[in-house]
Amino acid sequence: MSNEKYYVPHGTYWPIIGSIGISTLFIGFANQMHDVSWGWPVMVLGFAIIAFMMFGWLGTVVAESVGGMYNSQVDKSFRWGMSWFIFSEVMFFAAFFGALLYARVLSVPWLGGEYNNIYTPELWEGFKSTWPLLSTPGEIGQNGTTFSTNFKLVDTWGLPALNTGLLLTSGVTLTYAHHALRAGHRNALMAWMIATIALGVVFLGFQITEYGHAYHDGLKLTSGIYGSTFYLLTGFHGFHVTIGVIMLTVILYRIQKGHFNLENHFAFEGVAWYWHFVDVVWLGLFIFVYWI
Amino acid sequence: MSSTTAAAAHDDHHHGPEKGLLRWVKTTNHKDIGTLYLWFSFAMLLVGGAFAMGIRSELLQPGLQLFEPQFYNQLTTMHGLIMVFGAIMPAFVGLANWLIPMMVGAPDMALPRMNNWSFWILPFAGTILLSTFFMEGGAPAFGWTFYAPLSTTFAPDSTDFFIFAIHLLGFSSIMGAINIIATVLNMRAPEMRLMDMPLFVWTWLITSFLLIGAMPVLAGAVTMMLTDRNFGTAFFDAAGGGDPVMFQHIFWFFGHPEVYIMILPAFGIISHIIPTFSRKPLFGYSSMVYATASIAFLSYIVWAHHMFLTGMPVAGELYFMYATMLIAVPTGVKVFNWVATMWKGSMTFETPMLWALSFVFLFTIGGFSGLMLGIAPADIQYHDTYFVVAHFHYVLVTGALWGIIAAVFYWLPRWTGRMYNERLAKIHFWIAMISVNVTFFPQHFIGLAGMPRRIPDYALQFADFNFISSIGSFAFGLSFLLFTYIIVDCIRNGKLAEARPWESAKGLEWTLPSPAPYHSFDEPPTRAEILAESQHS
Amino acid sequence: MSLFVIVILALIFGFLGSAVIGLLRGGKEGSDRMFKALRMRIILSVLLFAFLLFAGYVGWIEPNGFNLLPTQ
Numbered sequence: 086m087s088n089e090k091y092y093v094p095h096g097t098y099w100p101i102i103g104s105i106g107i108s109t110l111f112i113g114f115a116n117q118m119h120d121v122s123w124g125w126p127v128m129v130l131g132f133a134i135i136a137f138m139m140f141g142w143l144g145t146v147v148a149e150s151v152g153g154m155y156n157s158q159v160d161k162s163f164r165w166g167m168s169w170f171i172f173s174e175v176m177f178f179a180a181f182f183g184a185l186l187y188a189r190v191l192s193v194p195w196l197g198g199e200y201n202n203i204y205t206p207e208l209w210e211g212f213k214s215t216w217p218l219l220s221t222p223g224e225i226g227q228n229g230t231t232f233s234t235n236f237k238l239v240d241t242w243g244l245p246a247l248n249t250g251l252l253l254t255s256g257v258t259l260t261y262a263h264h265a266l267r268a269g270h271r272n273a274l275m276a277w278m279i280a281t282i283a284l285g286v287v288f289l290g291f292q293i294t295e296y297g298h299a300y301h302d303g304l305k306l307t308s309g310i311y312g313s314t315f316y317l318l319t320g321f322h323g324f325h326v327t328i329g330v331i332m333l334t335v336i337l338y339r340i341q342k343g344h345f346n347l348e349n350h351f352a353f354e355g356v357a358w359y360w361h362f363v364d365v366v367w368l369g370l371f372i373f374v375y376w377i
Numbered sequence: 378m379s380s381t382t383a384a385a386a387h388d389d390h391h392h393g394p395e396k397g398l399l400r401w402v403k404t405t406n407h408k409d410i411g412t413l414y415l416w417f418s419f420a421m422l423l424v425g426g427a428f429a430m431g432i433r434s435e436l437l438q439p440g441l442q443l444f445e446p447q448f449y450n451q452l453t454t455m456h457g458l459i460m461v462f463g464a465i466m467p468a469f470v471g472l473a474n475w476l477i478p479m480m481v482g483a484p485d486m487a488l489p490r491m492n493n494w495s496f497w498i499l500p501f502a503g504t505i506l507l508s509t510f511f512m513e514g515g516a517p518a519f520g521w522t523f524y525a526p527l528s529t530t531f532a533p534d535s536t537d538f539f540i541f542a543i544h545l546l547g548f549s550s551i552m553g554a555i556n557i558i559a560t561v562l563n564m565r566a567p568e569m570r571l572m573d574m575p576l577f578v579w580t581w582l583i584t585s586f587l588l589i590g591a592m593p594v595l596a597g598a599v600t601m602m603l604t605d606r607n608f609g610t611a612f613f614d615a616a617g618g619g620d621p622v623m624f625q626h627i628f629w630f631f632g633h634p635e636v637y638i639m640i641l642p643a644f645g646i647i648s649h650i651i652p653t654f655s656r657k658p659l660f661g662y663s664s665m666v667y668a669t670a671s672i673a674f675l676s677y678i679v680w681a682h683h684m685f686l687t688g689m690p691v692a693g694e695l696y697f698m699y700a701t702m703l704i705a706v707p708t709g710v711k712v713f714n715w716v717a718t719m720w721k722g723s724m725t726f727e728t729p730m731l732w733a734l735s736f737v738f739l740f741t742i743g744g745f746s747g748l749m750l751g752i753a754p755a756d757i758q759y760h761d762t763y764f765v766v767a768h769f770h771y772v773l774v775t776g777a778l779w780g781i782i783a784a785v786f787y788w789l790p791r792w793t794g795r796m797y798n799e800r801l802a803k804i805h806f807w808i809a810m811i812s813v814n815v816t817f818f819p820q821h822f823i824g825l826a827g828m829p830r831r832i833p834d835y836a837l838q839f840a841d842f843n844f845i846s847s848i849g850s851f852a853f854g855l856s857f858l859l860f861t862y863i864i865v866d867c868i869r870n871g872k873l874a875e876a877r878p879w880e881s882a883k884g885l886e887w888t889l890p891s892p893a894p895y896h897s898f899d900e901p902p903t904r905a906e907i908l909a910e911s912q913h914s
Numbered sequence: 915m916s917l918f919v920i921v922i923l924a925l926i927f928g929f930l931g932s933a934v935i936g937l938l939r940g941g942k943e944g945s946d947r948m949f950k951a952l953r954m955r956i957i958l959s960v961l962l963f964a965f966l967l968f969a970g971y972v973g974w975i976e977p978n979g980f981n982l983l984p985t986q
Contacts, residue, residue: 096403100494108501111541162487165559180597192620223616227530230609241977310618313610377916
């Protein structure tokens with residue numbers, strides 16, 4: 086290994102472009118929330134800069150990889166990087182699952198007077214602790230939100246079950262694609278990848294439909310802690326599915342270009358793992374939000 | 378750079394830095410990025426220090442002197458945020474960037490482009506954070522812990538910018554930590570085993586795990602804050618079934634590992650300096666490694682000792698109290714090992730050693746007051762008083778910051794190839810060492826007597842101690858002007874230093890010529906070289 | 915019953931973790947480990963999903979959905 090040099094790139098503009106993009110996005114977003122008229126366009130500009138940066142940066146990396154500038158040690162660095170990035174994602178979702186469990190197991194029962202909170206019912210007259218929490222303790226929140234209560238819950242047997250089926254099927258097709266890649270069956274690999282991407286897109290479509298139904302039935306972000314956890318968990322999950330679909334599409338393009346071989350397909354493995362992770366997060370969501 | 382052929386055309390190594398300012402924007406070199414980190418954190422230290430001077434000026438005498446209470450709260454908030462996220466953390470990442478590749482015999486960091494990004498997010502985040510002062514309603518004024526509902530219901534509009542600044546700082550820390558893990562585990566010289574690694578590398582490796590575990594949780598917490606503020610969610614609002622105490626749980630699940638993130642690398646630094654100036658190998662190398670790992674593990678399961686007064690179930694208080702006491706064991710192991718390293722050593726007291734010695738002594742004071750605070754029934758008295766302020770300044774200023782300054786003096790000849798002015802540096806040490814104690818030690822007393830923190834006014838009986846404390850803080854603040862002069866003087870006019878300026882310093886970083894070459898190790902060091910420079914032989 | 919579901923979910927996470935280790939190791943061996951772990955995790959997931967639907971259908975477990983809750 087010592088006679089192969091570790092590849093250290095010379096100078097790059099992509100990080101500073103990325104910093105400008107992400108700051109633009111956030112400044113636009115913050116102003117949008119404060120009803121400043123130029124908030125939206127600035128946000129879109131920020132997105133565009135980030136997309137440009139991702140495209141350029143990753144394009145450079147792909148070109149270097151295909152150009153044979155990376156030795157096995159560089160490959161390993163990418164593997165370490167991806168693994169710990171994934172761990173940080175796990176911890177991010179853990180914060181929201183933690184909030185869900187804390188509300189269900191501790192704070193909502195406490196609000197209902199359990200444990201040593203015998204005076205809480207005096208504060209919130211007539212409040213009964215249930216899960217899902219269909220009526221909030223107060224009608225108006227501290228920030229002036231009027232809570233949208235007495236919503237109808239989403240039918241577990243409807244779209245959620247269907248969506249779980251879809252996403253799990255996409256996991257199966259991706260596993261077949263993985264197998265095909267390892268066995269060197271290029272056409273099968275392409276077919277399974279296309280199936281996976283299609284299932285992901287259909288999932289996202291149904292998810293939007295489900296939001297429409299839920300919103301129509303009164304389940305909103307403003308529906309108290311149930312609506313908060315429901316939308317943030319499913320929303321961040323949907324965001325990750327979107328990223329996953331984009332990454333799978335890029336991988337499909339690279340397969341078509343012939344970038345991978347039997348030994349060297351780290352990018353595929355990384356993205357495949359990411360998709361499986363998103364899949365398992367959904368399973369956890371399905372279980373904790375819709376079932377138990 | 379955009380085309381592969383151009384990148385492939387030039388050789389990977391053997392050429393120096395580019396010319397001009399763009400060098401610093403484009404750089405992928407670990408030493409350049411380390412330098413950027415260190416200067417950025419120093420600038421932030423001065424900004425945060427200026428805020429502290431404002432705070433102490435207000436507290437010089439009882440009654441409202443200079444500022445409106447609201448502005449005072451903005452100062453305390455921004456002082457904490459800038460010091461934690463702008464000064465201490467980036468300074469340690471800067472040290473890691475400079476030192477880790479040299480210490481493990483690597484050519485550079487594992488992911489050089491990402492390394493550049495993890496620095497270049499910081500100036501943007503810092504600008505956004507500081508710009509909140511100029512917004513309508515002023516800067517965030519709820520303390521660096523930004524508890525709900527202070528930060529959700531009662532906060533100015535600029536809080537949303539603060540939230541995004543925290544997101545950016547989190548991205549930076551996570552990328553920096555990933556890079557350090559990849560560097561330590563993948564770029565290490567093939568002949569270097571894990572248990573041959575210097576302790577600074579070990580402590581940073583473990584710190585990286587803490588960062589990757591804790592920072593995403595902080596991102597989750599501020600995201601919930603954002604939606605509570607702007608989109609009507611009820612995470613931290615009891616009226617909607619949420620719970621403001623839940624904010625504290627999530628925050629401190631991040632916050633407690635965070636305080637170890639700020640001290641573990643300092644432990645590593647001290648474990649380099651004390652053996653060098655005691656002219657003995659480090660006592661108990663492997664127990665140091667295991668103690669660091671135990672502290673890191675325990676840091677994840679003690680968070681609620683910051684929340685003893687929130688009305689937790691008693692069983693919870695007991696658990697968190699006992700778990701907290703456990704941390705004293707590995708920390709005690711470390712202090713014991715440092716003292717045992719010095720035992721019968723042939724000690725000399727150059728500036729880095731002075732800082733390291735006072736670190737051991739003063740950090741231990743901070744550790745003990747931490748134990749006092751960790752006792753749940755006693756904490757009812759101490760909670761939210763100046764005793765807490767004294768405690769965490771003893772661990773963060775005379776702990777984390779002392780470690781950083783010790784490292785700067787210890788490795789300055791390595792970085793610049795020049796020696797600092799020893800006489801001036803010693804004078805600076807004594808001014809800082811005395812004034813920091815004058816500043817913070819009396820705060821123990823006023824805290825025990827019941828003076829609450831984060832209040833711009835106080836009862837008359839606290840006047841004398843506050844006066845002393847403020848005078849001390851002005852001296853401490855001024856001492857950093859001397860520090861700046863010493864550093865600049867060293868870089869410009871310092872005497873040329875030898876490659877190994879400390880006679881018994883060990884470590885691969887000293888085997889490189891002086892000043893350190895632009896690219897570190899082209900060829901990995903051999904087993905014999907590694908063993909000769911290891912800390913435990 | 916919910917404990918059983920949680921245990922299986924934890925197991926699925928375990929396989930996911932094992933796959934990361936495979937990803938990390940790289941090479942033929944790591945690649946094999948990753949593929950097998952991911953295959954195990956998808957098989958378990960599908961079985962768990964089927965079990966949930968079945969258990970919900972025969973009433974071992976009650977979903978949080980509105981259709982099975984008593985009317986308000």
